Amino acid sequence: MDVTVDVVSETTHEVSIDDGATYADLLSAIDYSPQEVSVLVDGSPVPEDQPVAADTVQVVRLIKGG
Amino acid sequence: MECDKCDRDAVMQAAYSGGHLCETHFCRSVEKRVRRRIRSDTLLDPEATPDDPETWVIGLSGGKDSVVLTHILDETFGEDPRIEMLALTIHEGIEGYRDESVDACVELADDLEMRHELVSYEEEFGIRMDDVVEDDPENMAPCAYCGVFRRDLLEEYADEYGADKLLTGHNLDDEAQTALMNILEGDVKQIAKHFDASIGDFEERAEQDDFIPRAKPLRDIPEKEVALYAQLMELPAHITECPHASEAYRGEIQELLWNLEENHPGTRHSIMSGYEELAELAADRYGGDDEENKDLSECEQCGSMTGSRICRKCRLLESIAAV
Numbered sequence: 284m285d286v287t288v289d290v291v292s293e294t295t296h297e298v299s300i301d302d303g304a305t306y307a308d309l310l311s312a313i314d315y316s317p318q319e320v321s322v323l324v325d326g327s328p329v330p331e332d333q334p335v336a337a338d339t340v341q342v343v344r345l346i347k348g349g
Numbered sequence: 350m351e352c353d354k355c356d357r358d359a360v361m362q363a364a365y366s367g368g369h370l371c372e373t374h375f376c377r378s379v380e381k382r383v384r385r386r387i388r389s390d391t392l393l394d395p396e397a398t399p400d401d402p403e404t405w406v407i408g409l410s411g412g413k414d415s416v417v418l419t420h421i422l423d424e425t426f427g428e429d430p431r432i433e434m435l436a437l438t439i440h441e442g443i444e445g446y447r448d449e450s451v452d453a454c455v456e457l458a459d460d461l462e463m464r465h466e467l468v469s470y471e472e473e474f475g476i477r478m479d480d481v482v483e484d485d486p487e488n489m490a491p492c493a494y495c496g497v498f499r500r501d502l503l504e505e506y507a508d509e510y511g512a513d514k515l516l517t518g519h520n521l522d523d524e525a526q527t528a529l530m531n532i533l534e535g536d537v538k539q540i541a542k543h544f545d546a547s548i549g550d551f552e553e554r555a556e557q558d559d560f561i562p563r564a565k566p567l568r569d570i571p572e573k574e575v576a577l578y579a580q581l582m583e584l585p586a587h588i589t590e591c592p593h594a595s596e597a598y599r600g601e602i603q604e605l606l607w608n609l610e611e612n613h614p615g616t617r618h619s620i621m622s623g624y625e626e627l628a629e630l631a632a633d634r635y636g637g638d639d640e641e642n643k644d645l646s647e648c649e650q651c652g653s654m655t656g657s658r659i660c661r662k663c664r665l666l667e668s669i670a671a672v
Binding site: 330345 | 350359360361362369413522573576577580581588589590604606607608610
């Protein structure tokens with residue numbers, strides 16, 4: 284299935300993934316670790332080990348420091 | 350996917366424990382872990398009383414970590430007469446970036462009705478990080494200057510406000526990175542200092558006459574969970590990267606840890622639990638009144654404690670002024 288991954292304030296990726304692939308697989312396809320981002324579907328965070336169930340997801344990068 | 354504790358949708362997965370939690374149970378879990386850490390570090394002096402309370406100064410930058418720390422401390426101890434808390438913010442002279450995060454600090458302190466103090470490099474030292482980065486007289490990374498100045502002001506003002514403890518928002522990722530860096534650098538004395546200065550149980554630490562003891566109550570919480578907590582609780586955290594951020598070695602370690610965590614969930618936790626035990630052993634060997642600490646004397650220029658004639662901060666300021 285094809286998924287649009289919008290990395291907020293950065294780039295948007297079109298990613299093809301296998302059926303049953305997880306949000307973590309989706310992140311790995313665009314070279315992010317689940318430790319450095321949050322995945323949002325319709326504005327709500329989702330657990331990364333779940334199968335992708337949306338054709339558009341947002342990825343928010345963690346910001347270091349303060 | 351349902352929450353492990355109720356039938357609401359999970360918002361997160363903790364790979365290191367296998368758990369899935371909804372918004373409510375996740376936030377409760379973060380708070381519970383922070384409170385457990387506060388207890389196991391004996392952060393609250395058992396001898397503090399309403400007549401003779403402890404003073405905690407919180408280093409509040411306005412970023413997610415310190416905002417979450419301040420919020421949870423206020424929730425937990427805001428009404429406790431044994432503790433007086435105040436937040437201390439440092440403006441480094443980074444235009445835009447720090448102006449906005451200072452606004453976040455002011456908003457949070459207002460919300461919590463907490464005393465808030467702001468000090469700046471410009472007023473204290475007559476410098477601004479934006480200019481220091483431009484001139485770079487020592488040919489160093491920006492964070493190398495900034496860290497020296499920030500530690501100096503936190504220490505000086507925490508002391509001025511009568512702090513018994515200085516609390517900072519370092520999270521699990523920060524601490525595991527520091528632990529691994531100390532190990533990889535082979536610096537056992539630094540590990541001993543780390544224990545006595547900031548990660549040891551207060552009942553086990555050697556007395557530090559010259560420095561205000563520090564504590565890091567968020568150090569069991571992964572960075573990602575701190576960010577998620579700030580977002581779900583709608584805290585006024587300022588979410589932008591410092592334009593001068595440049596800790597190359599730390600970045601390398603961070604990436605190494607992400608990769609390890611992905612293949613071996615729980616690595617950060619196990620690094621810290623082993624490291625804390627080792628650090629305590631190192632502190633028994635090197636901590637307290639060792640030779641090195643005996644050599645500390647007052648800096649000839651500013652009076653802060655240093656191992657040399659003139660402290661590192663004053664040397665850097667001289668070098669910046671010479672440009």
